[in-house]
Amino acid sequence: MKRRSSQTGAPLFTACPLIEDPEALLADLRRLVDSHRLSNHGPRVCELERRLKRMWGVRAQTVANATLGLELAFTALGLRGKAIVPSFTFFSTAHACVRAGLEPVFADIDPRTYCLAPAAVEALIDEDTALVVPVHTYGNLADFAYFESLRERGIAVVYDAAHAMGVRSRFGEPAGFGDASVFSFHATKIVAAGEGGAVATADPALGQAIRRLANFGLINETEVFEIGTNAKLSEVHALFALHGLKSLETSIDRRLAVMDRYNESFGDEAKLTLPRPQPGVGPNGQFYPVRFRSRKLREKAFDDLVRKHIYPRRYFAPALHQLAAYRHSAHGPLPVTEAVADTVLCLPLHSAMSLSNADFVADALLHSLRPRARRVPRESLSPRVILT
Numbered sequence: 482m483k484r485r486s487s488q489t490g491a492p493l494f495t496a497c498p499l500i501e502d503p504e505a506l507l508a509d510l511r512r513l514v515d516s517h518r519l520s521n522h523g524p525r526v527c528e529l530e531r532r533l534k535r536m537w538g539v540r541a542q543t544v545a546n547a548t549l550g551l552e553l554a555f556t557a558l559g560l561r562g563k564a565i566v567p568s569f570t571f572f573s574t575a576h577a578c579v580r581a582g583l584e585p586v587f588a589d590i591d592p593r594t595y596c597l598a599p600a601a602v603e604a605l606i607d608e609d610t611a612l613v614v615p616v617h618t619y620g621n622l623a624d625f626a627y628f629e630s631l632r633e634r635g636i637a638v639v640y641d642a643a644h645a646m647g648v649r650s651r652f653g654e655p656a657g658f659g660d661a662s663v664f665s666f667h668a669t670k671i672v673a674a675g676e677g678g679a680v681a682t683a684d685p686a687l688g689q690a691i692r693r694l695a696n697f698g699l700i701n702e703t704e705v706f707e708i709g710t711n712a713k714l715s716e717v718h719a720l721f722a723l724h725g726l727k728s729l730e731t732s733i734d735r736r737l738a739v740m741d742r743y744n745e746s747f748g749d750e751a752k753l754t755l756p757r758p759q760p761g762v763g764p765n766g767q768f769y770p771v772r773f774r775s776r777k778l779r780e781k782a783f784d785d786l787v788r789k790h791i792y793p794r795r796y797f798a799p800a801l802h803q804l805a806a807y808r809h810s811a812h813g814p815l816p817v818t819e820a821v822a823d824t825v826l827c828l829p830l831h832s833a834m835s836l837s838n839a840d841f842v843a844d845a846l847l848h849s850l851r852p853r854a855r856r857v858p859r860e861s862l863s864p865r866v867i868l869t
């Protein structure tokens with residue numbers, strides 16, 4: 482008999498994009514087709530930028546993806562020298578620095594938030610430091626108090642906010658901090674447009690420069706003073722992002738319900754370290770990272786889950802300084818980065834995930850950790866969250 486992998490028998494991936502109202506999206510796509518306007522700052526891109534600006538309170542400049550958003554933000558700031566970045570992040574953070582002509586220097590992270598550790602950054606700052614790129618890892622917010630103070634010391638700060646759409650903070654709207662913050666609309670993100678991104682900035686000149694660079698460097702049809710690229714968001718992607726934004730709150734609520742369910746299931750499991758809530762932060766449930774006591778346990782769990790057609794991801798292993806591409810890059814001591822990269826696993830968590838599938842994943846993981854344990858049956862599921 483074929484073994485079922487979830488309540489529906491479908492594989493369970495770490496991420497899965499959700500279109501909340503496909504009929505409404507298809508109707509809008511029909512209108513888009515009839516409009517014959519597919520790119521170059523058309524009405525949907527403009528509408529998306531207006532909506533994001535309303536939400537963030539600062540200018541929103543759409544881009545083709547967050548990787549290019551980071552690169553163009555660094556380029557538009559006109560920086561030269563070193564950029565302090567985490568090694569525990571997606572490739573884009575450091576790649577964008579190199580492509581913008583900056584030299585990445587890797588700093589260690591905080592073991593509770595997985596974001597850059599201020600003390601580690603401070604120890605690496607020297608007269609060549611032009612930029613620091615804190616990543617809001619998994620939707621945890623970097624330490625604004627420290628990083629904003631760097632700007633007063635003449636160091637540019639651009640937040641990699643690829644994971645942070647919809648995160649709230651008692652310190653203010655996260656998108657309003659830094660020289661800029663760069664968000665992603667990739668298929669794996671909460672607002673899933675397939676590809677896409679947006680740069681938030683309170684500096685109108687910086688926003689304008691990023692817009693220019695994203696459009697080949699054109700001033701007008703005949704004037705180009707700088708070498709730009711093509712990083713424009715298409716109308717199709719903007720339409721998907723607009724639909725994703727409409728259901729942002731619902732998506733976050735569903736994700737948080739799944740997180741609560743995981744927390745409840747793993748609460749007393751000493752072999753796991755669960756994500757810790759940050760005081761004063763309203764999380765978005767972008768990822769659910771668990772840490773294992775050892776790499777061996779993590780690898781066993783990974784294999785056991787995959788056998789049940791559950792596909793977690795080792796975000797972010799290997800750490801960037803462990804890659805051949807960065808073997809010559811400078812870095813400080815990275816003990817936390819290496820320990821986390823060795824032991825972390827992001828479990829399936831997405832806006833369409835049911836609590837019953839969360840239970841299925843939790844049971845599979847607990848069984849991997851304590852193969853002889855028996856599970857207590859659960860009470861019935863909340864109907865609001867039953868999707869897949």
Ligand code: T4K
Pocket residue numbers: 494495496497498546547548549570571573574616641643644664665666667668669677678792794796
């Ligand atoms: N900064 C940080 C900190 C980031 O994490 C990222 C991207 C960026 C910057 C740059 O943002 P973008 O330039 O992409 O806007 C994925 C994404 O490609 C990447 O966007 C993301 N971070 C990273 C965390 O994950 P992969 O190679 O792990 O994706 P993939 O194809 O293995 O997909 C992961 C899971 O998602 C799969 O198990 C299946 C599911 N999935 C994926 C796609 C593409 C779907 O269900 N539908 C889909 O269409 O990198």
